[in-house]
């Protein structure tokens with residue numbers, strides 16, 4: 706039985722710029738035990754290299770091959786489905802633009818000639834960018850792709866507006882629904898599972914998904930159960946160190962209910978026997 710972990714970053718390993726106690730030890734434990742893991746984040750702003758660097762500054766030692774962002778997953782999805790040499794208007798930061806350029810696509814300055822609109826979190830997004838995205842879809846007939854649809858993201862000062870707030874603006878103006886690549890959708894799950902298999906060079910029988918948000922992380926686990934028949938089982942762990950308070954965790958509907966609820970990553974050891 707080969708087990709692999711898909712681990713969320715924000716709210717699980719770190720909160721804003723602070724590490725969550727026990728995160729460094731947990732990752733070191735997985736490495737020592739040869740348990741494959743991939744860090745799966747809906748945050749599209751950074752490249753995998755930047756994510757790995759910022760985690761290692763917090764004492765959490767991973768390489769960029771351990772990191773799948775929604776930006777990377779979007780790039781892989783677009784290149785597998787639409788090939789090379791396409792033109793896109795992108796609302797997003799370095800991580801998303803690097804991923805789109807990395808598959809041989811051109812990132813446009815405005816809507817003219819846009820075949821795709823790709824939206825992720827952009828902390829300098831303004832009215833002009835949203836208008837270009839809207840014109841790309843309405844005038845140019847561009848396909849609408851979103852790296853993720855998160856309403857908020859956790860920080861040490863409280864929740865921040867997520868990529869979903871920008872996606873919602875474009876959706877509202879155009880009436881067009883995007884294809885969403887990030888969690889909880891199976892696209893990113895399939896890409897992360899493939900990476901797990903590459904890291905371990907073996908098939909994976911069981912996947913454990915750990916995260917702090919039921920709507921993305923726990924739902925991803927449920928969606929993987931439905932769409933991936935080559936895995937024997939998927940288990941889910943909700944941690945209370947991020948966006949979800951205990952009261953909410955206790956009243957989740959069945960489609961968002963995790964197999965385990967723990968205070969933080971430091972408590973995985975207490976349920977280890979039930980996971981493997």
Ligand SMILES: [Mg+2]
Pocket residue numbers: 713714715716717916917918947
């Ligand atoms: Mg999270």
